[in-house]
Amino acid sequence: MKNFTHLKDFTIDELNAIIDSAMALKKSAPAGLPLAGKSLAFCFMNPSLRTQVSFSVATASLGGHPVTLSLGSGGTWGMESVEGVVMDGTAAEHLKEAVPVLGRMCQGLGLRSFPAGKSWAEDKAEPALAAFIKYSTVPVINMESASGHPCQALADLMTIKERMKPRNKNFLLSWAPHIKALPMAVPNSAVEIASMAGMNVTIARPEGYDLDPEVMARVKANCAANGSRLNVTDKVPQAFAGQNVVYGKSWGSIANYGTPPSSDPAFRKKWTVSSANMKRTDNAIFMHCLPVRRNLVVEDAVLDGPWSVVIDEAENRLHTAKAVLLHLLASPKTTAAARRHRK
Secondary structure, eight states, rough: OOOOOOOGGHHHHHHHHHHHHHHHHHHHHSOTTTOOOOOEEEEEOOOOSSSHHHHHHHHHHTTEEEEEEETTTTTSSSEOOOOTTTOSSSOOOHHHHHHHHHHHOOSHHHHOOOOOSSSSHHHHHHHHHHHHHHHOSSOEOOOSEEEEEHHHHHHHHHHTOOOOOOOOOOOEEOOOOSOOOOOOHHHHHHHHHHTTTTTEEEEEEOOOOOOOOHHHHHHHHHHHHHHHOEEEETTTTTTGTTTTTEEEEEESSSTTTOOOOOOOOOHHHHSSSOOHTTTTTTOOOEEEOOOOOOOTTTTTHHHHHBBOOHHHHHHHHHHHHHHHHHHSSOOHHHHHHHHHHHH
16 A cells, blocks of 8 residues: 655655656546545544645545545544543544544545644654545545655645756755744755755755754755755855745754744844845745745745746646645556656
8 A cells, every 4th residue: 555645655656657647637637537426534633725635626526535634623533543542531532543544535645734832742753644545445635744755745846847947056044034843844855855956955044943954854865866956054145146946934943942932133134034035046946835824934026026936836626636635545557647647
């Protein structure tokens, strides 16, 4: 049984094959309805716009039936993910029962979970995602977890490939201010897939905001294997010089886990992605997973200017969702036909 839960489970060739399929599906629908007769349950433990809509529309457009569930938010019983606990709290059902029940009724499951923000060690263990993987009898899709967002990463690389050949291009992940300590899921996956694609990766962040060490070890290994560069710096705006892709994103500090970043105006001004910084680049595109807080994470002038590709990037969530569903649930013949259609 195939899952789509972690980028590290795939080679870059396998990920590019899924992206090729997505590019073909963006041009035209596949012949027939390859997911006809199949139902998929998409389970959300936190709010969602692009992820929820993209997978629902993708499933329906391929002939399947999407079921969207808000776990424990009035949509279902509160769910427990930790084994061996005495369930005398708010959770009325354990994922140990809920997941296999869903697997008896549906042909695929998606989970979007969210970190509690109290302990990085506990959040990194991904108890909800681990329970879905362990107890599901059907394919599981990670629609974002505490430490990774592989579906967003696919759309990110697709958006880049629509504009340039990634190998040897310069990719900057630039930390940005926020009112909350956000998860590392998107930035972890963004730099991982960029390094897999052979890009030169720069990470600009304040001291104390390093990404997950295990992810960084894979990024370092990918860059070494591809002969590309990896640079981690706290120097802005210098980091913007010569970049081809700028990805603005906030994330919390592991050292001070769960603590929001400084609200000092000078600190915020330094790290907000500005038009002045973008002018230092090599005509770079600006990317962000959305939603984005304007004039905190990034200036209006950037989002509304010629650099921004965030709407295209969001649209590509739909096409990559279709490709992931075909990869997991359609016949190999259908998936291969989708890739050939692009050529």
